[in-house]
Amino acid sequence: MSRNILITGKTGYIGNALEKFFIAQGDRVERLSVRRQTWQEKDFSKFDVVIHLAALVHNNTPHARLTDYFKVNYELTKNLANLVKKAGVNKFIFLSTMSVYGEEGSLTSTVKINRYTKCNPTTYYGLTKYKAETMLEDLANNQFQVNIIRPPMVYGKNSPGNFSRLLKMSKINFIYPKISNQRSVIYIDDLVYHINQLIKYDGTTLTHPQNKDYMDTNQTLMLMRKFNDKKPYLLEISYFKFLNKFLNKFLNKIGIIRKVYGNLVYDKDIDSKYNFEDKRSNFEDTIFKTIK
Numbered sequence: 391m392s393r394n395i396l397i398t399g400k401t402g403y404i405g406n407a408l409e410k411f412f413i414a415q416g417d418r419v420e421r422l423s424v425r426r427q428t429w430q431e432k433d434f435s436k437f438d439v440v441i442h443l444a445a446l447v448h449n450n451t452p453h454a455r456l457t458d459y460f461k462v463n464y465e466l467t468k469n470l471a472n473l474v475k476k477a478g479v480n481k482f483i484f485l486s487t488m489s490v491y492g493e494e495g496s497l498t499s500t501v502k503i504n505r506y507t508k509c510n511p512t513t514y515y516g517l518t519k520y521k522a523e524t525m526l527e528d529l530a531n532n533q534f535q536v537n538i539i540r541p542p543m544v545y546g547k548n549s550p551g552n553f554s555r556l557l558k559m560s561k562i563n564f565i566y567p568k569i570s571n572q573r574s575v576i577y578i579d580d581l582v583y584h585i586n587q588l589i590k591y592d593g594t595t596l597t598h599p600q601n602k603d604y605m606d607t608n609q610t611l612m613l614m615r616k617f618n619d620k621k622p623y624l625l626e627i628s629y630f631k632f633l634n635k636f637l638n639k640f641l642n643k644i645g646i647i648r649k650v651y652g653n654l655v656y657d658k659d660i661d662s663k664y665n666f667e668d669k670r671s672n673f674e675d676t677i678f679k680t681i682k
Contacts, residue, residue, distance in 0.1 A: 463518035489516030495652020546578030560614035
């Protein structure tokens, strides 16, 4: 049976992937721009589910103020959710972020987030997303199910953000520091599949979708070069292993290094209580699809 699905945001990467998937499933999909106030005149009663993706993201708006973030990520979400609930829509899916935890990762230790880890956002983006989450949880009931998603970095073919920067790095650089790390990430097709599972799920949820395996940054860079027919080289940072500890402490103070090489993961069992069907992709296959 086909579903009527509304996705906020006209041109977003995740929205485009969702639209393509749902149309292939035989669903009816509509995209909604929320840039102008006219969106509030929309008749939401015809939709089975609303997927709210539109947001003010820190990567795209480096000079935005806290008030700007609150206006888009909190107030707009609140107004939308109230209108959708009033219209009798049963399912509201909200794309939040791993940034609600306020963690960037660390080179000197493993930062692992589990179901008991408390949120402590340190950016305007993370703070306003977290405020929106708590507001939506208060609105939720049996007739208005809210599904909040906190994805880590999303990647795939033509993906924006940090993964595209890694891809550019792999094309330019051929020597990398010999650092092993672990990061939670999610392939775009697996995120789409997860959202489709949430639509079918009866109830309110808070989920943290991720790949089956953690990403090692250097292994990823080497795979990127491999699939681009380029050879990679790993550089030992120091001839003396005991010096690596001190060098890592220094590198750990550099934000961009923490984002690329820091350890930051979700616990593998963080969402085990939901018992979702596991059809996650093989990591090497996802890199191949991303490159080719």
